[in-house]
Amino acid sequence: MMKTIIEVNQLKKDFYVGDITVHALRGVNLQISEGEFVAIMGTSGSGKSTMLNILGCLDKPTSGTYFLDGISMGELSKNELAALRNIKLGFVFQSYNLLSRTSALENVELPLFYNSKIKSKERRERAEAALEAVGLADRMHHMPNQLSGGQQQRVAIARSLVNDPVVILADEATGNLDTRTSYEIMALLQDLNQKGKTIAFVTHEADIAKFMTRQVIFRDGHIIREEKVPNRSNAVELIKALPTEELV
Amino acid sequence: MNYLNSIKIAFNALKRNKFRAFLTMLGIIIGVASVIVMLAIGQGSKKSIQDQMAGMGTNLIFAMPGSEQKGGVRMGNSDAQSMKLSDVEAIQRDCPAISDVSPEVRSSGQAVVGNQNWPTSIFGVNNNYFSIRKYTIGSGRSFTSTEIDTYAKVCLVGQTVVNNLFGKTNPIGQTIRFGKIPLLIIGVLGIKGENGWGQDQDDLLMAPYTTVQKRILAITHVQSIAASAVSESLNAAAIEQISKSLRNSHKLKDGTEDDFQVRSQSEMVQTFSSISDIMTALLGAISGISLLVGGIGIMNIMYVSVTERTREIGLRLSVGGRGNDILLQFLIESILLSVLGGIIGISLGVVATQLMASLMNWPVVITTVSVVMAFLVCSAIGIFFGWYPARKAASLNPIDALRYE
Incomplete structure (x- = not known):
């Protein structure tokens, strides 16, 4: 059995909007083991985003327990949560969230700035290595507005990798990209997963979920289905199979 | 998080918006320069009065006939x-x-x-x-x-x-x-x-x-x-x-x-000095107001900047920045703005003062006190006017900040 990275028990999250209580999560149990590539799926309002926020230590559950890499996050203060995010988690967002007018390299360095143990030389080296790992070695000094959407998302993935996290949390990371570029991103993530990275990926697109090892499907604050992905797609092969568009 | 990193982050953030940073500093630059120039003029005129009086002797004392009475009629001073x-x-x-x-x-x-x-x-x-x-x-x-x-x-x-x-x-x-x-x-x-x-x-x-x-x-x-x-x-x-x-x-x-009056030169020096002190205070107060306006300009820009950079703040929080890191970043940004503006303003003020001295022959004196004071006031303005926006940035909820449109 692989090491358990994420363990969630009876997780509940309520939001209070005026007099109305919204039950976003109604008792969720979930385990993610090292090396998994999990798709968190569901329609809007199913609770998947709330789940990701809690997994990402950005929000606290109303009740229930959450162990991240063996650490119970229920008792941690705001600052301790920030430190945890800094060393244990990597985020990839739908809209990339890169700093504008800041080079790719500096964007990737950002998380390491908040780790006082890392000196500037190491910071630079690790950021360069992360950008090489996502295939952007020749674009390190480009600004975000000089990069395509796919390249920007690669920079964001490099940023999520740079602190060597135990899990990468992706929130609709292919939502803003066309099919081919989405597949390219998925190929990159599959490759990273192959090398041992644990990834949790929120999406509502079934074809994207096909690239992962397991699907967890949310509805109305519950996990309604959880299953291994049968006939898992290989992104590299699918890209080859895509028709090469002849633009006139 | 060490302070050096905070300063680097703040510096990079300013570098990304050079023109805006310059415009923000302009208020402080003008304020500080005018404080320096005004105080130099005030001090200069005071000093030139004192020098001229000293040339006549500061320990000089005059005794002259005062008013006298002749049969109950008080006479003028001079003819006695x-x-x-x-x-x-x-x-x-x-x-x-x-x-x-x-x-x-x-x-x-x-x-x-x-x-x-x-x-x-x-x-x-x-x-x-x-x-x-x-x-x-x-x-x-x-x-x-x-x-x-x-x-x-x-x-x-x-x-x-x-x-x-x-x-x-x-x-x-x-x-x-x-x-x-x-x-x-x-x-x-x-x-x-x-x-x-x-x-x-x-x-x-x-x-x-x-x-x-x-x-x-x-x-x-x-x-x-x-x-x-x-x-x-x-x-x-x-x-x-x-x-x-x-x-x-x-x-x-x-x-x-x-039936006489005794006057000392130093009394007159004091009178003239106090007139020029009032002038200096007046000039200083006027330029102090422009410095204040400059400070409010910084607060304004920082405040807008916090709103404009909400997503950036959300991102920084999500990759491990703590509230205090964000607070420090914005505070350092505003201090950098005001101190940098202060340094430029001081240089500009000194140059303008020297120009005035050489072109118009005005007596000017730049005192260390006025330079140090202008500098301290700038730093204080940076902290004072930067605090509120920085506080606002630091208190943002990362989830809301990330989703901010």
Whole structure:
């Protein structure tokens, strides 16, 4: 059995909007083991985003327990949560969230700035290595507005990798990209997963979920289905199979 | 999170918005520069007044007749003949705080040499007068006591008189007529220039007071008494002692008014200094307001910047930035803005001040105090006006900040 990275028990999250209580999560149990590539799926309002926020230590559950890499996050203060995010988690967002007018390299360095143990030389080296790992070695000094959407998302993935996290949390990371570029991103993530990275990926697109090892499907604050992905797609092969568009 | 990283992050953030950063700083730059310039002008005018006064002697004390009463009618100050030579001698004898004392009698009239003539004044004084009024003997000599005792017809001339009556020839040994009295020139006074009111202090003759009293004015009283205190700090004591001595000499009973008045040069210096202090404060206050406006400009921009960069803040929080890191970043940004603006403003102010000094010949003094103060005020403005927006940024919820559109 692989090491358990994420363990969630009876997780509940309520939001209070005026007099109305919204039950976003109604008792969720979930385990993610090292090396998994999990798709968190569901329609809007199913609770998947709330789940990701809690997994990402950005929000606290109303009740229930959450162990991240063996650490119970229920008792941690705001600052301790920030430190945890800094060393244990990597985020990839739908809209990339890169700093504008800041080079790719500096964007990737950002998380390491908040780790006082890392000196500037190491910071630079690790950021360069992360950008090489996502295939952007020749674009390190480009600004975000000089990069395509796919390249920007690669920079964001490099940023999520740079602190060597135990899990990468992706929130609709292919939502803003066309099919081919989405597949390219998925190929990159599959490759990273192959090398041992644990990834949790929120999406509502079934074809994207096909690239992962397991699907967890949310509805109305519950996990309604959880299953291994049968006939898992290989992104590299699918890209080859895509028709090469002849633009006139 | 170390501070060096915070400073780097803040610096990078400013670098990304160079033009906006510059515009933000502009308020501070103008504010600081104007504070520096205004204070330099204020201090300069104060110093030039003080210098001119000091040139006349800061320990200089004048005693002159005050108002007197004749049968219940109070008379004006100037014409009284109440001061006698004996008063001068009494002051010399009774007042330990006084180093030198001299009687003074004045007359104006036409000085004539050959076919040249020039309107000027003659001062009747004793030998102490030169040191009291900070006159020097440029060439020749001053009077001997025999010359004073014998109402000798000798005099010293000021440079302006020399220029107008003698041109380039040496006046010593020649005779000058003042009114109808021919006087032998025994010396020329050193050049003293204009005083604080633009009066030419070299346009005069100086003769023994006896000569002026007997031969020119035909009087026995003295018009005023000039004295110098041992040091500036003893001015008050000197004034007291002179008043006491004069009351004594004039046999004034307790409760009656003085029939003289005693003034010290330093009192006048203080009066003028306090006028220029008020000016300085006024100028400083006006430019201080522009500095305040500059500070509000910084707050405004920082505040907008926090809103505009909400997603950036969300991102920083999500990758492990703590609230305090964000607070520090924005605070350092605003401090950098104001301190950088302050440094540029100080340089600009110094350059402008020097330009004013060299082009317009204004007396200016840049004091370290004003520079240090301007700098401290800038830093304080950075902290004060940066705090609120920084606080706002730090208190953002990462989830909301990330989703902010």
